[in-house]
Amino acid sequence: MSDLLQFLFSGLTVGAVYALLALGFTIIFNASDVVNFAQGEFVMLGGMGTVFGIAAGLPVPLAALAAIMGTAFLGVALNKLAIEPARGAPVVSVIIITIGAAIFIQGAASVLFDKQIHRYPGFSGERALHFGGATLLPQSLWVMSGAAMIFVALWVFFTRSLTGKAMLATSNNRLAAALVGINTRYIMTLSFGLSAAIGAFAGVLVTPITMTAYNVGIGLALSGFAAAMLGGLGNPVGALVGGLLLGILEALTAGYISSQYKDAVAFILIILLLFFMPQGLFGSKHAERV
């Protein structure tokens, strides 16, 4: 019984990391139907920025804030310099541009920072907490509450705020949105800035658990993307549930079936699910958007 609890804790820890990554995809996807594969690089920049901020003598909160602001600025620059000039290009082309941007950011980070693996201590110490015979690191709680916080903020943003609704409108039909007076160019810029900030925030929280290096971005983006697909792209609920579910699936497979095939088992289940529910667990039917 304590083993099951331990596996669940482990799954929730990893799942919360995935959920944070998946939440980062939500905004840009909602604004433009583009899956931004540079999202993982934002997470990397959040972590690396904080590492180097701390090394430069900044206190942790300030280093984290600087990393988040810097990454948000980079997100805006990415939109202005790479995405906006390709306005009118098909979604697939824009996705390929984001992959190019990811490779560029990774290369630049290897020169600007370094090629070593880094980490900083968890925010509430490193002593494991004990619950019913199982253990959990306090940083896991930080990641879980961070995921919950971003989730609530996104939910409110998309359902309650005018800007959030304008973003959804832009995604549904850019021309129609522009006709009713939405500044679609501003919406795109905003979506990249916000996504980058969320990614960097995720990086700040997960680095004590996952560690960071200039080249972790692509792997993180793929895990987060898989979680987002499982839950349904564009829906904050989907990102949260998809992430946690994927983490728990992996942990239970590693615990009870085979650690060698844990990724394979998790992804076979995802493929099966998407086969029957192509929109993911909580994804909106595309028909509703027409």
Next chain:
Amino acid sequence: MKTKTILAATLAMFGLAAMDANAQIRIGASLAETGPAGALGDPEAKTLRLMVEQINQDGGILGEQIQLVLYDDGGDPNNARTFATRLVEHDGVVAIIGGTTTGTSMAILAVAEEEEIPFISVAGGIEIIDPVRPFTFKTPHTDHMACQKIFEDMQERGISRVGMISGTDGFGASMRNQCLGVAGDFGIEIVADERYAPGDADMVPQLTNIRNTAGLEAVLNPGFGSGPAIVTRNYRQLGIELPFYQSHGVAGQSYIDLSGAENAEGVRVPGTALLVADRLADDDPQRDVVIAYRDAYVGRFNEPVSTFGGYAHDAMAILVDAIIRNGDPNPDPRDLRDAIEATSGLVGTTGTYTFSDSDHLGLDLSAFRLLEIRDGIWVEVEQP
């Protein structure tokens, strides 16, 4: 206009001539300065540049300056093959150092063997020198030897039932196979065999299963990169008290920093003298070499030395020694090969190299030192 062109051409000719006079001995290198193996290739490339600079400042070898022609293959075997060909055919090098990964080394050695140019690899895989090929040598120990060193120590401590948790990356997978192969020779039974993927953030489920294995006496984690540090943290999180062994893939200060000194306390690793430079005995044969390299590297790049830079250091040291013994500032590659194979008792940072026609690695188990982490630093374990 015309005068300018002539002037430029003359200058260019002078430039070429000057370069030739300054760079009589050309040494080629193809390393993964960037890409997935960048963390290994970067210190290797820095080490080669540093050594060439030092040698040239001291007047070169045999009265000639060395010119290093270094390409960044990004860890891609296709690039490595292209660069190796260019080094031989275009740059006219006398020997090649390189191949950060086993994959790129295999690509370079194919070119080196065909063109009959000596090649010293800095990658770990045993297949580079087994079977022995005439022109290919290598400096790092093999994972096969790391397994032997670890099991030797376990045997001395009376441990026979071992749980293994390995990375699924190339390094972890290869070492896992080697360890499974030699465990029997040391009376050791692998009672648990778990795996994790390189990017994984948490290995608690695997370690929970290992902990629950009946009669477990020790745990071994062959892995590289962030994985071993996460395994170490999870190991302490679960409160496992059994002896814990890591592979030579973690041998660097960064492993202790990433794991946290209190978590890494008591972990044993087969490592090199480089990690315990300050604590080597005064009469240790490697002491001078190791400290000289460490001080030069840290002084120049302001970052800690790594075992990988040490492999490149040894490759260059072997090559320079062979060129000097061969005595020809414009060596024929075949003569140079014979000189490298005749290397005997050359002290490097990794160990003392003695090549022969049947051994192109030149190290034995004594090159590995069994290290333990105590109070956040590497300490050599006293062996009977």
